Amino acid sequence: MTMAVGAATVARARGLWLAPLILGLAILAGTAIGETRLPFATVLRTLANHLWDAGYPVDGIEAGIIWSYRLPRAIVAACCGAGLALTGVVLQALLRNPLADPYLMGLSAGASTGAVLVTVAGVGGGAISMSLGALAGALLAFGCVVALARAVSGGAGGGRATQAAAAIILAGIAGSQMFNALTAFTIARSANAEQARGIMFWLMGNLSGIRWEDVASCTLVSLVGVGLCLWHRRGLDAFSFGADSAASLGINVPALRGTLVTATAIMVGVLVSKVGAIGFVGLVVPHAMRFLVGTRHDRLVPASALAGAVFLVAADVISRVIVPGQVLPIGVVTALVGAPAFALILVRGARR
Amino acid sequence: MRVDVRDLCARIHRTPILTDVSLCIEAGELFGLVGPNGSGKSTLMRCFAGLRRPSAGRILADGADLARMPGRARARRIALVEQQADTTDRLTVREAVELGRVPYLSPLRGWGAADAAAVADALAAVEMTGFATRHWHTLSGGERQRVHIARALAQSPDLLLLDEPTNHLDIRHQLSLMALVRDLPVTRVVALHDLNQAMICDRIGVLHQGRLVAAAPPDEVLDEGVLARVFGVAGTSHLDHDGSRRLCFSHAL
Ligand SMILES: Nc1ncnc2c1ncn2[C@@H]1O[C@H](COP(=O)(O)OP(=O)(O)O)[C@@H](O)[C@H]1O
Ligand SMILES: [Mg+2]
Numbered sequence: 001m002t003m004a005v006g007a008a009t010v011a012r013a014r015g016l017w018l019a020p021l022i023l024g025l026a027i028l029a030g031t032a033i034g035e036t037r038l039p040f041a042t043v044l045r046t047l048a049n050h051l052w053d054a055g056y057p058v059d060g061i062e063a064g065i066i067w068s069y070r071l072p073r074a075i076v077a078a079c080c081g082a083g084l085a086l087t088g089v090v091l092q093a094l095l096r097n098p099l100a101d102p103y104l105m106g107l108s109a110g111a112s113t114g115a116v117l118v119t120v121a122g123v124g125g126g127a128i129s130m131s132l133g134a135l136a137g138a139l140l141a142f143g144c145v146v147a148l149a150r151a152v153s154g155g156a157g158g159g160r161a162t163q164a165a166a167a168i169i170l171a172g173i174a175g176s177q178m179f180n181a182l183t184a185f186t187i188a189r190s191a192n193a194e195q196a197r198g199i200m201f202w203l204m205g206n207l208s209g210i211r212w213e214d215v216a217s218c219t220l221v222s223l224v225g226v227g228l229c230l231w232h233r234r235g236l237d238a239f240s241f242g243a244d245s246a247a248s249l250g251i252n253v254p255a256l257r258g259t260l261v262t263a264t265a266i267m268v269g270v271l272v273s274k275v276g277a278i279g280f281v282g283l284v285v286p287h288a289m290r291f292l293v294g295t296r297h298d299r300l301v302p303a304s305a306l307a308g309a310v311f312l313v314a315a316d317v318i319s320r321v322i323v324p325g326q327v328l329p330i331g332v333v334t335a336l337v338g339a340p341a342f343a344l345i346l347v348r349g350a351r352r
Numbered sequence: 353m354r355v356d357v358r359d360l361c362a363r364i365h366r367t368p369i370l371t372d373v374s375l376c377i378e379a380g381e382l383f384g385l386v387g388p389n390g391s392g393k394s395t396l397m398r399c400f401a402g403l404r405r406p407s408a409g410r411i412l413a414d415g416a417d418l419a420r421m422p423g424r425a426r427a428r429r430i431a432l433v434e435q436q437a438d439t440t441d442r443l444t445v446r447e448a449v450e451l452g453r454v455p456y457l458s459p460l461r462g463w464g465a466a467d468a469a470a471v472a473d474a475l476a477a478v479e480m481t482g483f484a485t486r487h488w489h490t491l492s493g494g495e496r497q498r499v500h501i502a503r504a505l506a507q508s509p510d511l512l513l514l515d516e517p518t519n520h521l522d523i524r525h526q527l528s529l530m531a532l533v534r535d536l537p538v539t540r541v542v543a544l545h546d547l548n549q550a551m552i553c554d555r556i557g558v559l560h561q562g563r564l565v566a567a568a569p570p571d572e573v574l575d576e577g578v579l580a581r582v583f584g585v586a587g588t589s590h591l592d593h594d595g596s597r598r599l600c601f602s603h604a605l
Contacts, residue, residue: 291442
């Protein structure tokens with residue numbers, strides 16, 4: 001007993017400094033590897049120049065690539081990975097459904113619709129940015145899904161909690177389909193072939209437009225997300241046996257669901273607005289981490305955030321180097337890795 | 353805990369499920385709740401646990417209005433073992449029981465020695481200490497039910513609510529579970545569908561179409577008239593050779 005507690009404490013203490021280290025290495029790798037081969041020494045020198053004015057002589061163009069393109073891109077990739085994985089953790093725990101992820105809640109579909117309406121159909125007349133459109137779309141779709149789920153389960157207060165969770169999944173599927181149809185409709189109506197290709201690329205996830213301006217908001221939402229999930233870790237644990245069980249353990253279920261699901265929606269809205277809809281991270285990473293660290297959220301939340309971050313940085317690197325001279329949408333890479341991984345999880349789940 | 357139920361009504365979508373239930377459960381009592389399927393046993397249990405707000409009437413827990421009690425404070429005093437609660441999470445038995453300490457923990461207050469002791473005691477009380485590291489999905493139905501009870505006991509409740517705890521168990525596990533429940537030193541309310549199991553209760557309440565039609569010791573309540581009127585069966589009550597009463601049922605009416 002004491003041994004188990006001791007071991008857990010040691011593991012946590014080790015995780016405390018191991019996590020930033022792994023994350024730092026991943027971001028460093030994301031900065032060092034890319035379409036153009038740059039010597040690793042140049043990468044380190046450039047970072048040193050910017051971080052503590054080391055004053056090494058480096059090539060201006062190379063330094064620009066490293067500092068202005070690759071580093072913010074790697075940081076944003078890490079934030080997105082962490083945020084999307086956390087969203088999966090939260091939705092899977094609160095809705096008691098292993099298939100819950102941002103896609104299923106209509107968040108990604110809504111964000112795409114918002115972005116497409118702004119960029120292609122010209123909604124807002126240039127006054128609103130694509131990011132804002134995507135954020136609005138994500139929140140709108142999410143609102144629709146929640147409203148529909150409430151209508152289906154006959155008012156959230158009365159119905160059995162499990163029913164409500166099933167209803168929200170079904171509502172999410174319906175909402176996603178509708179918003180995807182709207183996106184397709186908008187593209188078909190207003191976009192020319194070139195625009196359509198660009199949009200398709202963005203929809204599959206695209207980090208190439210990321211600059212330092214995007215880093216702050218992404219870092220903020222993902223850090224707040226991690227903090228909020230850790231703060232409510234015991235509440236998330238209490239959902240193990242369903243919402244009624246959580247309520248009988250003194251958890252204010254509507255309040256916790258409301259807070260975390262809304263935070264999730266905002267987080268995904270912001271992230272998707274920056275990088276497009278990246279699939280499978282929110283679905284696969286939490287499941288993989290449950291196998292590794294168990295279902296307790298004091299470990300699952302940091303582990304998923306870290307794994308999501310590293311996974312997406314790695315996926316971004318792969319997307320840049322796998323086809324020489326061409327950058328793949330990152331969503332293609334996450335799906336190619338994620339879909340088989342997900343199949344594996346399904347098979348293993350069915351076996352036990 | 354002394355539980356005072358006054359003129360309790362509960363509705364779901366305007367359909368009255370419980371009507372004017374008034375009842376007093378004494379501290380330390382083992383109170384059985386019987387009634388046919390759909391008579392409102394689970395609904396009453398959920399009202400007791402604070403999961404359902406009564407549409408009228410009050411429940412007083414040691415004089416304090418349950419509706420005004422904050423969730424965490426309530427969960428430290430009242431624990432519920434639901435009729436069915438399962439999980440697909442890969443939890444160990446200990447982790448499942450540790451959930452019972454959630455009402456005592458806060459984001460900043462971590463796990464302490466008192467929590468560990470409560471969990472160990474709860475596991476011992478249901479004789480599941482040896483199963484602590486087993487995974488939930490490897491347990492049998494009876495073992496799961498014991499873990500649920502341990503989780504509830506880890507809440508250190510004054511009132512333990514058990515909703516049909518012997519459902520889906522074989523006869524040996526039913527009897528050993530009821531023996532376990534009988535010996536727990538807290539106030540217990542147990543919803544039961546097996547009337548013979550209800551005979552060990554100090555008192556039983558009979559629910560019929562959402563109304564409490566009787567609340568008294570089992571010997572006094574379960575006679576031929578109640579069996580016919582409430583449960584719709586022809587049955588008789590016999591005095592066993594050990595002095596306890598047994599019900600025998602012959603056919604549905
Ligand atoms: N969520 C619900 N929505 C509609 N009716 C319900 C709901 N829950 C229970 N009921 C109804 O309330 C009545 C009492 O149910 P319940 O308390 O579960 O009975 P018991 O536990 O005695 O079998 C039943 O008629 C049931 O159909
Ligand atoms: Mg019931």
